[in-house]
Amino acid sequence: MISSIRLDGTTACMHLSGTADTAAFVTYIEQVLCPTLRPGDIVVMDNLSVHKSPEVERLVRSVGAEVHFLPAYSPDLNPIEKMWSKIKNLLRSLEARTPEQLDEAISMAFSKVTAKDAMGWFASCGYSII
Numbered sequence: 239m240i241s242s243i244r245l246d247g248t249t250a251c252m253h254l255s256g257t258a259d260t261a262a263f264v265t266y267i268e269q270v271l272c273p274t275l276r277p278g279d280i281v282v283m284d285n286l287s288v289h290k291s292p293e294v295e296r297l298v299r300s301v302g303a304e305v306h307f308l309p310a311y312s313p314d315l316n317p318i319e320k321m322w323s324k325i326k327n328l329l330r331s332l333e334a335r336t337p338e339q340l341d342e343a344i345s346m347a348f349s350k351v352t353a354k355d356a357m358g359w360f361a362s363c364g365y366s367i368i
Contacts, residue, residue: 239344240266242274242281243321245360245367247353250274253344263288267297277302284308284316317359321351 240258241251252266275281281298283289285307295305313319328347334340361367 239325240270241318241321241348242271243318243351243356243359244274245353245356247351247356248274249321249348249351251344251348253341258288260288260291264291264293264297267294272297272301275301275303279303280306282306282308282316284313285310315363317356317363317365320359320362321355324351324355 239251239253240263241249243249250271252270254262256262258266271281275298279302281303283305288294289307298305308315325347328350329340329343332339332343332346334343357367
């Protein structure tokens with residue numbers, strides 16, 4: 239799965255079978271994330287090599303958003319890590335056993351991410367919430 243999170247709790251998620259290589263990440267940015275971005279948005283990413291593709295930065299900037307990278311080895315500054323923790327816990331509790339059940343469980347888990355969750359995660363990572 240590849241996802242993002244906004245302060246209002248909305249996510250832009252893509253799940254795939256196989257590895258999340260640069261090509262898959264560029265597809266995610268172009269087809270899933272960029273349509274949700276607005277001019278002035280800030281996309282914060284860690285230093286995973288697929289995030290560093292010049293094409294990723296070009297696509298994000300093409301819609302008027304900015305790209306910022308977190309310092310290396312700083313998951314404590316990344317609110318999406320807290321979202322993944324919630325998603326994984328929910329998926330475990332839903333005990334999906336078939337691909338169809340897993341698709342349903344993923345949708346249900348992401349629907350449980352709230353604005354209150356997101357605001358708390360961003361605040362706990364040191365982001366100033368206006």
